[in-house]
Amino acid sequence: MSAEPPVRPARPALPITPAPPDSTARPYRDGIPEHGRVPKSYAVKMRLLGLMDELGEDALLPPERELAAEYSVARSTLRSAIAELVMEGRLRSARGRGTYVAPPKLVQPLSLASYTESVRSMGMTPGRRVVTVEHHVAQPDLAERLGIRPGDLTVHLERVLLADEEPIGLESTYLPLDRFPTILEVLRPEESLYRCLQEDLGVVFAEADETVETVLAAPREALLLGTNPALPMLLTMRTSYDPHGVPIERVRQLFRGDRIGFATRLRAAT
The missing domain is CATH 1.10.10.10 (Winged helix-like DNA-binding domain superfamily/Winged helix DNA-binding domain)
Structure with a gap:
């Protein structure tokens, strides 16, 4: 005869924490310690x-x-x-x-979509204010990211990103000049670079490497964004690639931490 399986003791009932009010501004738990003393x-x-x-x-x-x-x-x-x-x-x-x-923060998806599309999907009007359009000599780190030689020229485009005319980010984009010699002839700098690359130059975006971290803005950046230098900022650094793995662009985006957050959907590795 097979042995009877052991009887597991019943688990004690766990306390149930009441749900907080339905507000995205509240934490799920208020963070009050057990002793109840808070500042x-x-x-x-x-x-x-x-x-x-x-x-x-x-x-x-x-x-x-x-x-x-x-x-x-x-x-x-x-x-x-x-x-x-x-x-x-x-x-x-x-x-x-x-x-x-304050109104709710904007939520920017971490994806290979244009800023224009992202802002419009949130029911707001996107815009850009051009700060700099220039040829820029690639230093070794930038050259490595773009797969070019140090000293090669890039096209540098710096713009303030707007949502309903409010500055929310500062974007610097670097493109290899040898690959895109006519970019400044077809691009309207106040409009979508992503759309121009895709529709006018036939570029296909396949994937990107992107990092996100918190920083403080430099005085010039805070002035361009009309914000307090002491406020936290969200910095993203992205290198985009075509289907052959060739770098397309190197992008630095500095977003106001008080006005924007990021969202993405994670999937299990296969």
Whole structure:
């Protein structure tokens, strides 16, 4: 006779955490430690998030004096909470006018799609403001990325990326001049480079290597984007390739961390 399988003890019931309000601005767990002690500014931040949900997008926050009295905290504590929400892009401060509830962040897909298509898919109007169009001598690192020799010329295109006329990113693109000698003859710099390469020059994008990291903007970059140099920025570096594995472009994009995030879908390796 075969032995009876051992009887496994029943698992103890796990506590159920109530779901938070349906708001993309809230964490799934508020992050309150077991001892329950949190900085006053954090508690104020949570109350402000609730107030922002009630007020809605573009609404003006009540004056600091009123909020500090209502929350029974010092105005310095309130300002600390507000400053954190401004840095996260959930509030926007306008000098002389007050602090407003910010619109939701734009979500840029990590994909081989043009910036124009991405912004339009979010219901906004894309735009570009040209900063620099020039021939640029490739240094060794750039030359290696583009599969050319150091000292070869590239076409450098630098543009401020706009969404509904608001600056949200700064893009620098480098193209091998030998491969694209007529690019400046067919390209309108304020329009989509991706579309020009595909439709006018017959380029096929097959794949890309891309990295994302957080940085602070240099003073010039912050000035071009009209943002505070202390705000976090998202930096992407991408090299795109054609179906034969030949590099097409090297792109550096600096995005305002308070106005944009990235999204992608991950699939299991096969």
